[in-house]
Amino acid sequence: MKRILFLLSLMLSMTAMAQESIPQDTTVYINGRKININEQNGKIKVKMFNTNALKDSVEDVQVFEGVYLDGRSIERTTIVSLPFVKRKKDNYRFDPHYAGIYFGFNKSADKTFRYSSSLPQINSKSWEWGINLFYGGIAISPDNHWGVTSALGVARIVYKFDNNYGLEKVDGITVCKPAKSGIEYQSSWLRYWAFRLPISLEWQTRLGSDRAFIATGVEAEWRTGIVSRAKYDGDKHTLSNKLNTNPLGLNMLIQAGYRKIGFNARFALTSFFEKNKGPEMYPSSIGLAWYW
Structure with a gap:
């Protein structure tokens, strides 16, 4: 009797072990992918495959494999590059560029963009800086490489003069004249603020790891x-704050750059002073910019 009970218990334990060793497979299809779940010896192995139109899995397009034991992941493999498999390319997104902060040197020119000899300017000490706090743009080409951009910013502009000259108003006309007898200017300058609203046509492309x-x-x-x-x-003394200037102006703007560094150049298309009420002066500048 004892032998019969021993043999019966041995057969039951062997049956249970055999059931545990038999792999239990489940296969499901979700969103065009085949997911294979295999349970054996207390481990759950999950594999995910990309599938073709016939839902036939191919081993070389496996995209995920995980092994779980007692609710914990103990192994994970993700395939990120597969031979002979076409990868989906990201669409190019148009990103408008306007200088976050820029700094440049000024030059007074005439209407043909040549240096204006009517103002004895110190070029190395004539400068401007500016910042654009708001900007935006919209792509106008199917590949998103062309777009129209705009911004709103403010700039500080200074022109320094040489040879003891300064800008004054004489008989209703703004003139650049020497200091009065007995006065020697240590320095003289014209300065103003400008609120700027540019509108540009921009072309951009990816060059290496960034954009040009x-x-x-x-x-x-x-x-x-x-x-x-x-x-x-x-x-410091004020020579004049009523200089017959045009409060509104229009500039031509050119910008180019790579990554976050570039240059900008602007040339006035309208005169700084009112016609026949001041020297010929068309402000221009060229400088560097940091884009954000």
Whole structure:
């Protein structure tokens, strides 16, 4: 009797072990992918395959494999590059460029963009800086490489003069004249603020790991705080703050760059002073920019 009970218990245990060793497979299809779940010896193995139109899995297009034991993942493999398998390319997204911060040197020119000899300017000390706080753009080509961009910013502009000259208003006309007898200017300058609204046509493309771009367009500006000043006798003095200037101006703007660094150049298309009420002056500048 004892032998019979021993043999019966041995057969039952062998049957249970055999059932545990028999793999239990389940296959499901979700969103065009085949998922194979295999349970054996307490482990659950999950494999995911890309499938073709006939839902036949191919081993070399496996995209995921995981092994789970007691609810924990103990192995994971993801295939990110497969031979002879066409990969979907990301669509190019148009990203407008306008300088976050820019700095440049100014030059007074005539209407033909040549240096204006009517103003004895110190080029190395004539500068401007600006910042664009708001900008945007819209793609206008199917490949998103061409677009129209715009921005809104503010700039500070300074022109320094040489040879003891300064801008003053004489008999209703703005002139650049020497200091009065007995006065020696330590420095003299014209300065103003400008609120700028550019609109440009931009072309951009991916170059290496980042983008290169070039843009050109027009830029409207509203000038304010225009004043002519000079420093002498140890103090700063206002020569004139009513200089017959045009409060509104229009510039041609050119920009180009790579990544976050570039250059910009602007040339005034309208005169800074009112016609026949001041020297010929068309502000221009060229400088570097950092884009964000």
